[in-house]
Amino acid sequence: MAAASAANANDPELPKQAFLEQIGVPKAWETVREQTGLTIAVVDTGVDLDHPDLKANLVPGANLVNPNEPPDDDNGHGTSVAGVIAAVGNNGLGVSGILHKAKIMPIKALDHHGDGTEQELGDAILYAVRKGAKIVVLSVGLHRYSPYMLDIVQYAESKGVLLVAAAGNDGLSLGAKAAVKYPAAYPTVLAVGGAKPSGAVDPRSNPGSELDLIAPWNVFTTAIGGLYKKEEGSSMSAPQAAAAAALVWARFGGLKPYQVRELLRQTAKDVGAAGPDGMSGYGLLQVDRAVRSALKADGYEPNNEMKSASRMLLGSELSGALQGAGDHDWYRVDTPYDGTLTIRYEGLIAPGAVAPPIRVTQYTDGARKSAADTKLASRSIDFDVKKGQHLLHLELLNQSGDELPYRLTATFTIKADPYEPNDRSYEAYTLQPRSQHVSGTFHQTADRDWFAVTFAQGGKLSLSLDANTARIDPGLALQKAGESLLLYDDEGEGVTERSPVITVTPGKYYIRVHNAISSEASPAAGTYTLHMDYAPKYEDPNEPNDKTYEAFMINPGTEYIGVIGSYSDLDWYQYRLAAPSLVSLSVTGVPKDIDLKVELYDKRMKPFAKANTGSSGKLQTKEQQLTPDVYYVKLTADSPFDTQYYRMRLQAAELVGGFSDVQNHWAEEEIIDLSKRGITDGTGRFRFEPGRAITRAEAVAMVVKAYKPAISPASQSNRFQDVPASHWAAGAVDAAARQGWIRGFPDGAFRPDQPITRAEMAFVIGYAEGVKPKQPQTNPFGDVEINDWSAPMLSEMKRLGLIEGVQPNLYRPDRQASRADFAVLLHRVIT
Secondary structure, eight states: OOOOSSSSOOOTTGGGOHHHHHTTHHHHHTTOOEEEEEEEEEEESOBOTTOTTTGGGBOOOEESSSTTSOOBOSSSHHHHHHHHHHOOOSSSSSOOOSSSEEEEEEEEOSOTTSOOOHHHHHHHHHHHHHTTEEEEEEOOOBSOOOHHHHHHHHHHHHTTOEEEEEOOSOTTTTGGGOOOOBTTTSTTEEEEEEEOTTSSBOTTSOOOTTOOEEEESEEEEEETTTEEEEEESHHHHHHHHHHHHHHHHHHOTTOOHHHHHHHHHHTSBOOSSSSOBTTTBTOBOOHHHHHHSOOOSOTTOSOOSGGGOEEOOTTOEEEEEEESTTOEEEEEEEESSSEEEEEEEEEOOOTTOOOOOEEEEEEETTEEEEEEEEOSSEEEEEEEEOSEEEEEEEEESSOOOSEEEEEEEEEEEEOOOTTOSOSSGGGOEEEOSSOEEEEEEOOSTTOEEEEEEEESSOEEEEEEEEESSTTOOEEEEEEETTSOEEEEOOSOTTOOEEOOOEEEOSEEEEEEEEETTSTTOOOOSSEEEEEEEEEEOOOOTTOSOSSGGGOEEOOTTOEEEEEEOSTTOOEEEEEEESSOEEEEEEEEOOOTTOOEEEEEEETTOOEEEEEEOTTTTOEEOOOEEEOSEEEEEEEEESSOEEEEEEEEEEEEEEOBTTBSSOTTOTTHHHHHHHHHTTSOOOSBTTBOOTTSBOBHHHHHHHHHHHHOOOOOGGGGSOOSTTSOTTSTTHHHHHHHHHHTSOOOOTTSOOOTTSBOBHHHHHHHHHHHHTOOOOOOSSOSBTTBOTTSTTHHHHHHHHHTTSOOOSBTTBOOTTSBOBHHHHHHHHHHHHO
């Protein structure tokens, strides 16, 4: 800890740093202005490592974007954040950080665009904690709640590390939908929003009950290239609170992270409505007050009576104390909807001490609704509540006069909507075939809401889905019964998703809505509204498309419908391929007394395929291997029809490594590499069939190609009764048998077409690799006992790191191995 003799530093650009005066930094400098006893990690785009006003305050960090490079800033954002915290002060150069001397650890987790993944942010926090950082600054955020990130946040708290994060900058762009971003919105993260120079909340700053503080939105700080500039946003507010926390720790080194948060709240300047609120949190950061004030054990007193209940913000942790049996702590909390209010209580008792029993009682409109007692030091209590204000009463149940400090967190889960259960298509809630609006909620993890509507006649249908919070990314899908699901998810968080105008035909349709913010989206405290506009009408949706230059653009995998309206009607379509693909086209729904003809052309209008429906009412062209280019489809018929739609679908599977069915498969890389090595050429017709069970003959053939034992003409003998010399795998089977890699069955058969199990897979590859089975001393897996026939080989291969379970300590030895399973294990062993 160090304080200068004068309040002001001699940095020449200090007059441009008006925000320092706004939060009382010069006055704080009279008490303390340095903090070199702890490390502050800046998780951002990196820092300008050569900036003359920063480098003296930098310590080694990490680059998680390009691990072999230093965490140098290629964007500028992280350099500005670091300058707010700790541009070297009183050095006669540039600006001054809130900390004149400090230890800033730059961790580059965002790329040159300022973008990063949740995984990289999580890794950055873990890196900072493990490298000894005491404060981690995250001027970045997502609207998505993540159990993975919550675990990391809680881990940091358990290690005594304070996380400080920006609330977000969407207050104007998203309006009422704006919400505090994660990780700032997690209860133990200090969430910081932005303030105008007047001290009022900046309207661009994200509001929300998780907000702790606000700090100046506009700053003058360091920039890359050794420069300085104006910068703005809650990204610049968060580092001010982080620096304040560092100064607090310089003054009061024994505080825990939750106590630092409380002290900053207790000393903030209340702005707006009295007390904490969702716009400004507990108020405007005041650094001078924070470093000069002692922490109150219970900053929410006096709250001994119902009428003096203190405000408790959802999603934000607070700490208080019961001063013996005579003390009663009252809190009031607002819930935005009907749902479940969860109170997380933690009694802060000495190690080994017995937690005194307490009671938590919930009141609504002055009436007692429910209560829960706990003798545990930690417990979560759920209360079913309606939208509105509720009171919570905490009291000790014994007559002990001892003080009981505690931590309290209130969280909320929205109630299920009236259409539940409708999480599966077969549970779809029935809607009438008319224009309407349907409002619902996503009340559980990975919630999918299905609706069904039956149209008696064709027409035009438009769907849109909006949400009242940015924590919902509207995801919309439509499916006609028996057909594929059409997805509409082009917009972002909080933005209305719209379908195109869809021509519907008589029949049953399913509508699915979900929160597309992640595949396993957590419950969201907000609502969605599905808008369905339906206008009965019957027409060809693709007209005019009678000429090649009017050809309607189609996408593979999407169904297109139309009619042949007259004898002269020609329906032209165009599609584009960006990569070599296997292409086919199908048409169904043609009246059986109509012969519809399909012709396929390249861009030079040279025909290369055709097909007719004849009297079947449907057709399927043969698969064609096509190169990237533009192609055309022409449909004609021997007679017009407009009483039903034809349905056309183009299928185009991109060829990856010569296969049409491995793209984005979990085993794609290994399968392609084995193909390049000549170990596998698939099953024909450009397929590998990764999910199909692999047969004994296929497995042996791949192993023999991989290890190349000698195969002589003599080896084509009939070793097994069911593998004659004419069998396609006879040579490989005989060679593998001669090597001792495989055996037949007691009846003299090999059963080449029988699928192999995962245990047999390990044996075949293990023997080929030369692994010597050894009797294990313990069960190699939880489902493979020591005396099992496969235990010696599985144990040895596990010891060598060649195999692993399908999940922790489970191998599933009797499960059939897929072709992908076999390819991955073989690839792992030979490479």
